Amino acid sequence: MIGGGIGAFIGDAHRRASRISNDYVLLGGVFDVDFEKSKQFAALEEIDPERCYPSVDDFIRGELALPEEKRINIVSIVTPNSLHFEFAAKLLKNGFHVICEKPMTMTVDEALRLEEIVNSKGLIFGLTHTYTGYPMVREMKERIAAGELGEIQRIDAQYYQGWLNPALHGGPEAAKEVWRLNPEKSGISSAMGDIGVHAFNLIEYTTGLEINSVLADLNHFKEEIKLDLDGTVLLRTNSDAKGVIRVCQVATGEENNLTIAVYGSKGSFKWSQENPNYLIKLFGDQPTQISKPGNPYNQPFASQSHTMPAGHPEGIYEAIANIYKGVAQAIRGEKVREGAFPTVHDGVRGMKFIHSVVRSNKEGNKWVEIE
Amino acid sequence: MIGGGIGAFIGDAHRRASRISNDYVLLGGVFDVDFEKSKQFAALEEIDPERCYPSVDDFIRGELALPEEKRINIVSIVTPNSLHFEFAAKLLKNGFHVICEKPMTMTVDEALRLEEIVNSKGLIFGLTHTYTGYPMVREMKERIAAGELGEIQRIDAQYYQGWLNPALHGGPEAAKEVWRLNPEKSGISSAMGDIGVHAFNLIEYTTGLEINSVLADLNHFKEEIKLDLDGTVLLRTNSDAKGVIRVCQVATGEENNLTIAVYGSKGSFKWSQENPNYLIKLFGDQPTQISKPGNPYNQPFASQSHTMPAGHPEGIYEAIANIYKGVAQAIRGEKVREGAFPTVHDGVRGMKFIHSVVRSNKEGNKWVEIE
Amino acid sequence: MIGGGIGAFIGDAHRRASRISNDYVLLGGVFDVDFEKSKQFAALEEIDPERCYPSVDDFIRGELALPEEKRINIVSIVTPNSLHFEFAAKLLKNGFHVICEKPMTMTVDEALRLEEIVNSKGLIFGLTHTYTGYPMVREMKERIAAGELGEIQRIDAQYYQGWLNPALHGGPEAAKEVWRLNPEKSGISSAMGDIGVHAFNLIEYTTGLEINSVLADLNHFKEEIKLDLDGTVLLRTNSDAKGVIRVCQVATGEENNLTIAVYGSKGSFKWSQENPNYLIKLFGDQPTQISKPGNPYNQPFASQSHTMPAGHPEGIYEAIANIYKGVAQAIRGEKVREGAFPTVHDGVRGMKFIHSVVRSNKEGNKWVEIE
Amino acid sequence: MIGGGIGAFIGDAHRRASRISNDYVLLGGVFDVDFEKSKQFAALEEIDPERCYPSVDDFIRGELALPEEKRINIVSIVTPNSLHFEFAAKLLKNGFHVICEKPMTMTVDEALRLEEIVNSKGLIFGLTHTYTGYPMVREMKERIAAGELGEIQRIDAQYYQGWLNPALHGGPEAAKEVWRLNPEKSGISSAMGDIGVHAFNLIEYTTGLEINSVLADLNHFKEEIKLDLDGTVLLRTNSDAKGVIRVCQVATGEENNLTIAVYGSKGSFKWSQENPNYLIKLFGDQPTQISKPGNPYNQPFASQSHTMPAGHPEGIYEAIANIYKGVAQAIRGEKVREGAFPTVHDGVRGMKFIHSVVRSNKEGNKWVEIE
Secondary structure, rough: OOOOOOHHHHHHHHHHHHOOOOOOOOOOOOOOOHHHHHHHHHHHHHOOOHEEOHHHHHHHHHHHOOOOOOOOOOOEOOEEEEEEEHHHHHHHHHOOOEEEOOOOOOOHHHHHHHHHHHHHHOOEEEEEEHHHHHHHHHHEEEEEHHHOOEEEEEEEEEOOOOOOOOHHHOOHHHHHOHHOHHHHHHOOOOOOHHHHHHHHHHHHHHHHOOEEEEEEEEEOOOOOOOOOOEEEEEEEEOOOOOOEEEOOOOOOOOOOOOEEEEEEEEOEEEEEEOOOOEEEEEEEOOOEEEEOOOOOOOOOOHHHHOOOOOOOOOHHHHHHHHHHHHHHHOOOOOOOOOOOOOOOOHHHHHHHHHHHHHHHOOOOOOOOEEO | EOOOOOOOHHHHHHHHHHHHOOOOOOOOOEEEOOOOHHHHHHHHOOHHHEEEEEOOHHHHHHOOOOOOOOOOEEEEEOOOHHHHHHHHHHHHHOOEEEOOOOOOOHHHHHHHHHHHHHHHHHOOOOEEOHHHHHHHHHHHHHHHHHOOOOEEEEEEEEEEEOHHHHHHHHHHHHHHOHHHHHHHHOOOOOOHHHHHHHHHHHHHHHHHHHHEHHHHEEEEOOOOOOOOOOOEEEEEEOOOEEEEEEEEOOOOOOOOOEEEEEOOOEEEEEEEEOOOOOOEEEEEOEEEEOOOOOOOOOOOOHHHOOOOOOOOOHHHHHHHHHHHHHHHHHOOOOOOOOOOOOHHHHHHHHHHHHHHHHHHHHHHHOOOOOO | EEEEEOHHHHHHHHHHHHHHHOOOOOOOOOOOOHHHHHHHHHHHHOOOOHHEOOOHHHHHHHHHOOOOOOOOOOEEEEHHHHHHHHHHHHHHHHHOOEEEOOOOOOHHHHHHHHHHHHHHHOOOOOEEEEHHHHHHHHHHHHHOOOOOOOOOEEEEOOOOOOOHOOOOOOOOHHHOOOOHHHHHHHHOOOOOHHHHHHHHHHHHHHOOOOOOEEEEEOOOOOOOOOOOOOOEEEEOOOOEEEEEEEEEOOOOOOOOOOEEEEOOOOOOEEEEOOOOOOEEEOOOOOOOOEEEEOOOOHHHHHHOOOOOOOOOOOOOHHHHHHHHHHHHHOOOOOOOOOOOOOOHHHHHHHHHHHHHHHHHHHOOEEEEEEE | OOOOOOHHHHHHHHHHHHHOOOOOOOEEEEOOHHHHHHHHHHHHHOHHHHHHHOOHHHHHHHHHOOOOOOOOOOEEEEEEEEHHHHHHHHHHOOOOOOEOOOOOOHHHHHHHHHEHHHHOOOOOOEEOHHHOOHHHHHHHHHHHHOOOOOOOEEEEEEEEEEOOOOOOOHOHHHHHHHHHHOOOHHHHOOOHHHHHHHHHHHHHHOOOOEEEEEEEEEEEOOOOOOOOOEEEEEEEEOOOOEEEEEOOOOOOOOOEEEEEEEOOOOOOOEEEEEOOOOOOOOOOOOEEEEEEEOOOOOOOHHHOOOOOOOOOOOOOHHHHHHHHHHHHHOOOOOOOOOOOOHHHHHHHHHHHHHHHHHHHOOOOOEEEEEO
């Protein structure tokens, strides 16, 4: 991993997710520009200190010196956006597979050069357009590809957040402090570059269409705001379908409201990221249909992308993890608040409940005390 | 880990969750009654073969022979229910902390004996009443404890599933094949023992009340069904509040529909497991209020139990994990279907989109082609 | 109409509904025990003063004196509960059809006597169990009758309101002032008599089953409260299905939360009064299905019970009525607040919008000012 | 009423709504271009045959001949769109107040001339922009006007329907048969003229802002389709707020999906016509808030626009009306299907239920049979 040291939010998310996927072990990396901090992080994660490198160049040298079967073969890049291209290009040229946080690069030119490197080296390059990993998004993709919607007639994607509203209203200083609004760190766009591109990707991913021209109206609101906080983009595709992408980062109170609706001649699909377990299918002449993950009626791609039984939202891992964490804290002797994990006493209460219930029923539905 | 080898669903869930919690490493265990299968599993997970033991007794002997700092100090028990007590008791007596899948034991007597052991040894024992790990359940607990609802007046919990409906209608053989309906493996109850106890635990967990007597009406439907598939339990508590638990495993089409509603003199809370990110607060004289995880307005316990920003359902880890898995499969040379992970080409498309959008806006909202 | 004069809520609802049904004209009645007030009401409604009678006996005498084709042939009884029986019996005995607000009578005995009168006279008697009038409730009834759910296995109805919570906590005086809690006016039950009976009726109506025995646990909360405010009723039916009715009038913050779920061997239905346009069908092996009124896929009974096109909730009449009311107020010279109805200026704005939009499109998607 | 005779959907809706509003009586009109049909309608509605006129000119002459206090003083125009202007102008010039179905006219010029007439005559002219009659839309308007959202930053309105999809795919003939797609009857636009204008009106109504320029992209899909079936309109207002209106009549499976979202610097509102009883308020730093009609926390305008208690969707009138209709059919001796209205037997069952429940509770929660 490059980046993602102590306090880094997105690096932590990548690590947790890679562990759920069951295919990855974190062996080494460059976790911080500050080598000392990087070493602290490696110690915390019990990573071999030899494989905590001061720079990407050192990383490459060090790993290439190892025998191939011991070598790290895939690197996650979770640094600030402006470093994505440089590091990805170097790593790929030296034979490492790469997973890269989005946006992939700062410019179209860098993007094209990276594509060339990947193609010429025959390596794997994965970009974390996270939302394409949801089972019901994959279900939508597979069923649209199978022609279930007929001809696509209209596409509508929305990505509304409110988190930059305080920066807009906090005076010129407030905006300056937000790296998202700094063109040097964010590139030429804030709202479109950060979240609009997710909506764009989701449309192309689910429909299989190519968006081939755009007409945009962006809003900076104030002169001192250097990048767009809001915008609407009209779309034309390589089909008769037209569409729209609507994006806002100052939609007060919105959290992460990404939605997509695809209307076809035979039916329509709707999906929303904040309730990702529901794929809604509309028909012209039949009741609305709601598909949920973990059910036998789903297509193979969605089924393979879901590990829990139906009715258990994926967040259930996090719920179990919270219980595991409480236990770990207790074992380490940390102060654990009541309710952090169910104890043996909860187990006793549960057994008493079950037995009292069965007794009440057997005795003809009478009250039974739980001693 | 005891149990949870190849093909075991709940063991896998425990492993994934323990990895998200960032506090655990799987070092060894007894993964299957069949030692050969257990060894296969250990190999798959790259676990030291020395620490893959043929039995729980061997596990205890082997680990105790190691110096304390190398020793496994916590064991997850994810075996069939009937073995929980025996293994938990042994492990605790030998000084291991334990996390145990529910139901904790088969009888009240075993439960009480286990409680005694835990208390006398001063060890940590965690029971995976999963639903108490959800951030919004914890928010509810903390706010009820702070008196926000006033006096609790009514409690209503529901746990409806439909998965045993085929067993009910598949003829006598169908029911026999389901271990859940076999009293030797499941204990004296199916619906109440398996899911009713979760509803019970959730009530005591969130309200802080004790349920002290029950009146139950259970339904087996057919004589050949040895255990309850359905039931309603009237509740009395150590307060004026009465309540009801409603449970069904043949509620056709229900997936995992666990809900709780707590009505107090000053307000009420509702929560539902299938949409776990919404805590609904009702008032007598104000608009309904919906709290979601990751927001600054939540109490500390919920905040500490959530790692993503607001608007990202916890299942987002699973979404990212799906992308990581696609990349891993590609690297291993497995056949990967299109769309399994975003590639460099998707990155190129994204960069073109952003740049075209900004150009369209700059040029006075004109159409710009994405080449 | 008997009762329902100035200030009477339920009488007004009956009148509005009877007008939507297009089959009724209000010709006369006894609108208030106070004859002066009754006459005032008649004047307001432009009812022939001759047909505003001082008592039910006068009403009967007066109407029977008229030639049959001019006579009122159906009477709505919307008086306090304790008068329902006396008036209904009298009117029926004298040959009038009757629509009666629920509860029909105060006792079982009165109910049976009324049934006898209706049967012997061959007259029509309608009871306003309002919820059976919803299109989607009728759809549910018709589809269950057709066997769509297979054998019914579980029934669960809920009716939660919070409006009596202030009476419970307002001291002894508060409760006394509420007629609902006065046994002389309400009969032997508050929660069960007022709303539980709706849940009961809805179950028998939709499923066609008979509930043939009950086990109840009611809650008065305080000694000074003479009637139940809360209760749970276990149900047994003339089939294998068991069920539960849950009722509360002190569920703080609940408004009128009546729900029903019917689980069968082949599928299940759910309906909720607060969102009455959605009939949810669950399957064991197919996506969830949502039916809405006004669609061609519905059965005849639901279709005949709905007058608007799909997607227009029935409340749309009320919305249009609000606009009509604003206009009427303006014509009468009353002070009308801005926005009470759309004016000609709104019409001008609309026409300008349409024409500007079409011009922008024709000119190649350019900005067009709306003058 | 002009138009709205036998078989006319919108005329019927106007009549029902005017009756709910309690301020109108239908006294006469020109109900059909075919005078015979018009007379049939008048007979059905028991309207004085003298006031069923062959033409609008006759109507004006006839009514003006009556003494002022007997004269019809307000006329509803529910004819095809192309006749709105002519009839409205004539009626206004002769001193009648007018309620007119939308679109008000066919051209901007007609609209301006009508505005001039209304203003010069000092008469009331109401346009049925139905959606402005909803209580929660009025609540939104009043609270935005009070400054609750701060500065408005973004506006997003959607109006999606699917009903023209069959016309699009039914071959050239299908489209020709639909008057909506005939420019002579519909004016210059279908989607924008029919439903886009509602979205436009709703924005100006709720926000108080003026939309002062538009950029539109409309879609006809096929050359033989003469009017727009789909379109997106970018908006600029007399403030910093930008916005978008999205409209489609071939969004397969959508019924009448009109939504509006208004994002301000201090908070945001969302409302949706298919669930019109929920006004959602988003905050930057507090839980989401949902307001519903009939509650004391609402502003006066919403409160005056709602007649039912909280929790009863307005469609409840229609539910009661269905019961009234069943009774009327029974009295007229028509064949009435079982379940069309609750009978005295349902009343008996209800009374037995209540009494059995209370007995079960009194006897210590025992089973009691309902005989």
